[in-house]
Amino acid sequence: MQNIKQKIKKIISKIIETKDKKITSKTHLIHDLKIDSLDIIEMIMAIEEKFNIEIPDEEIENFQTIQSIIEYIQKHTK
Template sequence: MKNIKNKIKKIISNIMEIEIKKIHDKTNLITDLKVDSLDIIEIIMAIEEKFNIEIPESEVEKFNTINFITEYIQKNKK
């Protein structure tokens, strides 16, 4: 699980161009990191590619914390 979280944090850090140490498990992508809809799409695509999963559009709006994303990947990873 920690490995998944670190990979997610690295993806977000690279896309948002922020230091990885500023991203915590409960960091809210929208309110804390000011992620916009285009950034979310880029993050989702990177996560899908990295973890070889498909994330339905209906789930995307729930992707707001590192904890949620990690749990989702664990449950849906192939």
């Protein structure tokens, strides 16, 4: 899980281009990081590429926190 978390944090940090925001498992994407819809699309594409998975559009709305993304990836990767 820690490895997944580090990769997610790296992807998000690159997208929002900031190093000053602390990203934890409980970090909320919209409220804490102020990620907009274009950032979310970019993030999802990067996650799909990094973890070699395909995330259906209807699943994306469930991604509220970093932890929700980690749990999805754990469930859908080998």
